[in-house]
Amino acid sequence: MRDATALAVAALALAACGPTTDQVAAPETAKDALRVCFAENDPPRSRRGGDGFDTDVAREIAAQLDRRLVIVWLPEEEQTDIESTDADYRPLLTGQCHLQLSVPGAAAVERYRGWLVLSEPYYGAAFELVPADASFRFGEPYPETIAVRANSVAHLALDATGVRWSQQATNEGILGALADGSAAAGLVWGPHLALLDVERNADFEVPPVLRWNL
Structure with missing residues (x-):
């Protein structure tokens, strides 16, 4: 894989719950919920009512943490003008979710330093x-x-x-x-x-x- 800016998982530990969620089956030993935000229609990463490789990653993370996975589906917003980024971190910052995947690197979340924490990259x-x-x-x-x-x-x-x-x-x-x-x-x-x-x-x-x- 060519050298590149890191894209990874951003995490924020807040307590609020988003209004549009799907609970995903998890082992009975799972305790607290792990809320993960996904776009409703962003295949092959995520798609409501279907599979996605990021949703698979979220299931694995929840299993490893012994947590109950709750998917928070984010509606697709129409883009009309050029802005600095098409990524929306408001669900993390407002506590709708604990994790958001496929984040475009440290530069993209620089303004949120101290609020968001990035994992290591997991695909290119x-x-x-x-x-x-x-x-x-x-x-x-x-x-x-x-x-x-x-x-x-x-x-x-x-x-x-x-x-x-x-x-x-x-x-x-x-x-x-x-x-x-x-x-x-x-x-x-x-x-x-x-x-x-x-x-x-x-x-x-x-x-x-x-x-x-x-």
């Missing part, structure tokens, strides 16, 4: 270029438009470099922009590629700002 991922024959390279002139999820780190990176971008609300929107010709390439968060019918450009050199160990 990056934004990927699609389709396979896309010719975009960071640092080189590119006359075409690139489709990107609104308010994502990739959106910020494209905007900072002056590349023309097309803001999309979903990954399916990115593929739609490629299909109708309004964009020549797209940047998609790597873990989401498993759910999309598109091949990545395996030769794309991902800049450090778009790759992490989580």
Whole structure:
């Protein structure tokens, strides 16, 4: 795995309980609840009513701690403008949950130093270029438009470099922009590629700002 900014688990020990929770079966010896926040529709990491690799990690953490896992589902918010991050740590800070997974490193939670504690990274991922024959390279002139999820780190990176971008609300929107010709390439968060019918450009050199160990 390439060197990258750490992405991990953020934790905060507060007592309040979120209003939208699912209790997950745990051993009878489990004592206090371990509340973990997940986005309702963020496959393959989490999805309400389905499986996800982050929900599997949470189950393992709860089992190791002998705690009863309670999943707090966070509604998907529509992103419309570029902001500093698309990650929301308010559920941690307000005590809705004790843990939040897939956190984009220490820099992302710098303002909350003393409030949030990060674990060691537990997987690596990056934004990927699609389709396979896309010719975009960071640092080189590119006359075409690139489709990107609104308010994502990739959106910020494209905007900072002056590349023309097309803001999309979903990954399916990115593929739609490629299909109708309004964009020549797209940047998609790597873990989401498993759910999309598109091949990545395996030769794309991902800049450090778009790759992490989580």
